[in-house]
Amino acid sequence: MARIGFLGLGIMGRAMAANLLKAGFEVTVWNRSAAKCVPLVAQGAAQAATPREVVEACDFTIAILADPAAARETVFAADGVLAGMSAGKGYIDMSTVDDATAREIAGAIASKGGRFLEAPVSGTKKPAEDGTLVILAAGDQSLYDEAGPAFDKLGKKRVFLGDVGQGARMKLVVNMIMGSMMVALSEGLALGLKGNLDGAKILEVIEAGAMACPMFKGKGPMLLNDDASTSFPLKHMQKDLRLALALSEELGQSLQAASAANEVFKRANIAGHGDDDIAAVYRVVR
Amino acid sequence: MARIGFLGLGIMGRAMAANLLKAGFEVTVWNRSAAKCVPLVAQGAAQAATPREVVEACDFTIAILADPAAARETVFAADGVLAGMSAGKGYIDMSTVDDATAREIAGAIASKGGRFLEAPVSGTKKPAEDGTLVILAAGDQSLYDEAGPAFDKLGKKRVFLGDVGQGARMKLVVNMIMGSMMVALSEGLALGLKGNLDGAKILEVIEAGAMACPMFKGKGPMLLNDDASTSFPLKHMQKDLRLALALSEELGQSLQAASAANEVFKRANIAGHGDDDIAAVYRVVR
Amino acid sequence: MARIGFLGLGIMGRAMAANLLKAGFEVTVWNRSAAKCVPLVAQGAAQAATPREVVEACDFTIAILADPAAARETVFAADGVLAGMSAGKGYIDMSTVDDATAREIAGAIASKGGRFLEAPVSGTKKPAEDGTLVILAAGDQSLYDEAGPAFDKLGKKRVFLGDVGQGARMKLVVNMIMGSMMVALSEGLALGLKGNLDGAKILEVIEAGAMACPMFKGKGPMLLNDDASTSFPLKHMQKDLRLALALSEELGQSLQAASAANEVFKRANIAGHGDDDIAAVYRVVR
Amino acid sequence: MARIGFLGLGIMGRAMAANLLKAGFEVTVWNRSAAKCVPLVAQGAAQAATPREVVEACDFTIAILADPAAARETVFAADGVLAGMSAGKGYIDMSTVDDATAREIAGAIASKGGRFLEAPVSGTKKPAEDGTLVILAAGDQSLYDEAGPAFDKLGKKRVFLGDVGQGARMKLVVNMIMGSMMVALSEGLALGLKGNLDGAKILEVIEAGAMACPMFKGKGPMLLNDDASTSFPLKHMQKDLRLALALSEELGQSLQAASAANEVFKRANIAGHGDDDIAAVYRVVR
Structure with missing residues (x-):
């Protein structure tokens, strides 16, 4: 061995x-x-x-x-x-x-x-x-x-x-998708709550459907409880989005939605949530 | 009974x-x-x-x-x-x-x-x-x-x-998240493939991690195989995104990333993919 | 007569x-x-x-x-x-x-x-x-x-x-361009000021170049002075952007940048600047 | 002397x-x-x-x-x-x-x-x-x-x-505004034409109003005539937008609309218009 x-x-x-x-x-x-x-x-x-x-x-x-x-x-x-x-x-x-x-x-x-x-x-x-x-x-x-x-x-x-180099590249691709999903969940939850839907029920419905994933199961309740105890620091996610966008410039790939998600993470970072968990992006979305 | x-x-x-x-x-x-x-x-x-x-x-x-x-x-x-x-x-x-x-x-x-x-x-x-x-x-x-x-x-x-009204509203919230996720997956896959990563491996990695969900499991291979056999027509998804954005105007909720995803779906719709599956959004992203 | x-x-x-x-x-x-x-x-x-x-x-x-x-x-x-x-x-x-x-x-x-x-x-x-x-x-x-x-x-x-109908349509087209330009000026000014450029000099340089226009000449100093005394209420501009986007859905035209500008105006509206001048959009950008 | x-x-x-x-x-x-x-x-x-x-x-x-x-x-x-x-x-x-x-x-x-x-x-x-x-x-x-x-x-x-460094920085700020305006004009013109407005009249109306500027006067007819004879190569504009966004990451400034404009320019670049004039961005917008 x-x-x-x-x-x-x-x-x-x-x-x-x-x-x-x-x-x-x-x-x-x-x-x-x-x-x-x-x-x-x-x-x-x-x-x-x-x-x-x-x-x-x-x-x-x-x-x-x-x-x-x-x-x-x-x-x-x-x-x-x-x-x-x-x-x-x-x-x-x-x-x-x-x-x-x-x-x-x-x-x-x-x-x-x-x-x-x-x-x-x-x-x-x-x-x-x-x-x-x-x-x-x-x-x-x-x-x-x-x-x-x-x-x-x-x-x-x-x-x-x-x-x-390909290992790091794969990680960027995966984290870019994750960043976009984090913003998608935040926007969905914020819209639903403004529309008088119950947050826990929104999460239940997601959990029962095609989008059920460990990430939403983990982060969803954090969003509802305004809990941003850090497991993945927001500033690192924003850095990964930045690097993915830089890679897209190099490879010639337009990233309309990921660039929008990156700007949301930038706002969260600027607002002082860099050391909080990525769940804190919700704080500038809601 | x-x-x-x-x-x-x-x-x-x-x-x-x-x-x-x-x-x-x-x-x-x-x-x-x-x-x-x-x-x-x-x-x-x-x-x-x-x-x-x-x-x-x-x-x-x-x-x-x-x-x-x-x-x-x-x-x-x-x-x-x-x-x-x-x-x-x-x-x-x-x-x-x-x-x-x-x-x-x-x-x-x-x-x-x-x-x-x-x-x-x-x-x-x-x-x-x-x-x-x-x-x-x-x-x-x-x-x-x-x-x-x-x-x-x-x-x-x-x-x-x-x-x-609240049932329809919940459906819009859920489908809006789904639309954003569909674009997120498309952009991630497109970036990875341009970066010489293997598409199937990207999907395997996603499937093994926090973002694993029935939707990615179902749609991922469709994207790789350019298969858009319809289970959820793209034009209906674009309509739901439009309605979610209209709701956000009414309720006062900014939706930076979902509005970007909507524009991508609009481009796919204009390009003639309205009756294809939502997976066809990949065709205007890649 | x-x-x-x-x-x-x-x-x-x-x-x-x-x-x-x-x-x-x-x-x-x-x-x-x-x-x-x-x-x-x-x-x-x-x-x-x-x-x-x-x-x-x-x-x-x-x-x-x-x-x-x-x-x-x-x-x-x-x-x-x-x-x-x-x-x-x-x-x-x-x-x-x-x-x-x-x-x-x-x-x-x-x-x-x-x-x-x-x-x-x-x-x-x-x-x-x-x-x-x-x-x-x-x-x-x-x-x-x-x-x-x-x-x-x-x-x-x-x-x-x-x-x-064509008169109203022309007005939407023109105001949509104006809304995008208002956000463009706001973002440019905000970036320059964070980069320690002098705001008045940024406006001077714009005024001397290809982008010199009555709107920037009028609104530019308002941005710098945090003056939002109303000549065109922000909520009306946001409404026009919303209508232009609705028209684009009807006509099949993707509007990637205008939709982003609309979301910025929405944020400004939500933040309470609806009755201020469109110049107040700068308050959520800077 | x-x-x-x-x-x-x-x-x-x-x-x-x-x-x-x-x-x-x-x-x-x-x-x-x-x-x-x-x-x-x-x-x-x-x-x-x-x-x-x-x-x-x-x-x-x-x-x-x-x-x-x-x-x-x-x-x-x-x-x-x-x-x-x-x-x-x-x-x-x-x-x-x-x-x-x-x-x-x-x-x-x-x-x-x-x-x-x-x-x-x-x-x-x-x-x-x-x-x-x-x-x-x-x-x-x-x-x-x-x-x-x-x-x-x-x-x-x-x-x-x-x-x-401040000279180059000012140039980035100015060119970023220009890039956003180029996309704004393109989107406005594209929407108006799809709505059966006359392109020349759209330009006349702009020229008579608060947004009248040398740039629109010069580029507007180029868009209508599909003329992209180069005075400012599109790829250089995209590079400036990229650098402005990189600067914004460094300085902590979110740029929601400019990032969307950058993605449009990226698409134009990828579509082969890099050596054409910035007016060619219209070709991926219309």
Whole structure:
């Protein structure tokens, strides 16, 4: 069974590493602030002092870091991933990073003879804990196959999408649809309430019909209760819409409705709801 | 057990009347062209020569007619519903009609001492056959209760929404969200395909995540296969979006994204896709 | 020289009737509250007690009334226009009314053998005073020709557009463009100010270039000074956008940008700026 | 009188340099393909072999180049502007370049002790020939003042806007308004024509009213005649809209209508009208 490294024990990473341990994998963990390693060590993980040590000790290493800056530093720092990389080893970045960062890291790993996979996920805290993420992988296919058994403990669905960059692209497509749906639900609910319909009944009707989906089931009551406790920060959604629109300019695709949804998210962001959940877009719609 | 009348044996009505018969209800049917009654009579229905006779013979009568003109004529013609209506009898219009038509019919029924319920449905042919419609009722609550056992054979969900008009309003809200989602899926798929993602994989990823819903499961492959065989005609969706926007003007609700979706549906309608399925909106998006 | 009747001495009508008197026309005036006739009688007008008397005394009668209800009542009341109408007389409605009202009045006038012209205007108080309105006439061409010399004192431009209805339609087209431009200016100014450009300089640059127009010259400083003193009430502009969009549904024309502009005006209306000038749309944009 | 250098003799530059010569300025010209210098030398210009020689021979040098790449090369090439730059000399870039290019060039000029001014213009071929451009200057104010007499021969209006970057920003704001207006005119005309109004009369009515502007006067007949002979390429307008939207994301300004206009321009671009005039946007609207 593969020895797996795990870098980054935030909300997502902690849950994911725990799932790997539960499944019996041999996991070596590292986190910038070492304290976060403690509960995982209690569950059987080995702990390393630097990303370099993790990489050296393992067949392949998974990272899920906060942002592109953290992703970059973890790779390029003195005792970073690159320092430990050697021919045949694998590096799987499950962070959501921009295209340039993904390509830069991919190139650096390749230059050491390593194999690289980008594998951003669709899904947030709850699916990470439940092992029901959707994994959008692209890059080295042999590494994808090798990591398959581990991926199957992290998510309920995984796809291999080709060259590095296609994983991030898939994530933009999916999140763009999600952003448009969030605005659609908000507008529908707002219209219905102004028309004296009962909000809970609107949600019941949706839930019983062709549009029933986990997202509406989860977010619908949040809208009605003015609850915006964050599972997916609104500013990140707006960023994804912005990136999807930028991609559409590059690829020559007009996006009439998504551009309108983006402007609604921009208004919500400007109104100060950037750190709230995407459900807060309702606050500028109603 | 109540004696139920059934007027209108189109695609929807035929399936619904059959479900009532299957459940053991005593059903008297009528249709403008009498030939459509034959298979239902074979299943045990009584047949009447006019709407008047149906109403006279039954405790309450359900109608599901093609459009407001047909709904009106069935009620107001010489041997129409009104001619047979008397104190205590019920009339349930499950057609999708405009506000003015619904109120006019409601008033006429009341003037004869009858009870009226509007009960448009969410769902098309397949749910009608499977008895899984969503029934959006409003009007006379005693009639709603009395028709409950029958409704439970026609649909998997029913709600009572108050005064006449609220049923149609709920339907607009739900269809408006559906229209926005149809455009969202179209734009997402179009962007992904231009970005060299595999269409089937995009649908798989959606199906595995928070946006998984019967509608995307049904329409997604239609988009990829350029299949627009009609289950919900695009021109009707555009009409519902237009009515929802008109309602929003009346109620004072800005609908930034739905208005953009409406313009996309307008373009599809103008391009000649009005009689195709709503899936054909993809043809002007891609 | 034609004897001209004039019904309705509001802000617009008062100024227009005065211009006719100044030009030497023989004018008989009427207004619902007779007090408003006094200054015009002082300028040489005759005064009549009812619309009927005006029409009886004149070759053709011009009306400019507050809204469709007033336009209708002035025609159909006991001593209204219709009571005085006879073969060959002319009636020119310069009010902005809906299609149905225009056709109803046109039909009634024709039924008495009278000639009818709808002639809504582009331009508000100042152009009315200066005699620089733009007159959008449609209906009876002989009446258009006969009223020509009078029109030339009321406006700087007049067009004859064919059948009744085309005048109102032209007005919608023109006001729709105006609404879109008002939002365009608002968005440009808001973006520039957030980008630390000087507002007055933005207006100077516009004024020196291809987009220089009386509207931007007039409204631009109002935006910068948060001045929304009303010359064209925002709610009327929103109504015109709504009607233009309804017309586009009827004629099969997608209006992507105008529908977006309409939603911005709706937001401004909902936010309580309906009675302010159209310049107040800036308050929900900035 | 200042000795003025002039780099770049394309459509714009040729006309501008000629205007300076006509006004009696001492002008030294250079162009990548030297043949374009001939007519200007015939009008009294001196000719230099490289940008370096131009800069060395003059007090300040004006450049108007095709794109950021050309702007960059003209400065940084072996015998480029930078090679000739020394303390106190001025360099005025009237090209439309991106922010990064402007800042890089500004920094390089400053590093040699030179003074830098960005001065993009509003206006195309005709205003360049007529000396009626609008000049949007930002950077070194002493250079702005020194170049004032020359600017006054090139344009009818000039503004000084502060730090480098503000000139380009003003241009984006102005062009964004222009793009929205182009779509507004297109939608209005398309709606009117579908409603059987005469196109020429629509333009007459606009021309007589508050929206009368050189742009509508110029572009209106082009729309009616399906003439898209290029004065401002559509793809450049779409690029400016894209940049304005990117700026709005940075500055926190929602742009509901401009984003809709951008999507219309994107559709026109995708449909193959990128090299046509912005008037060609009408082809995807009508």
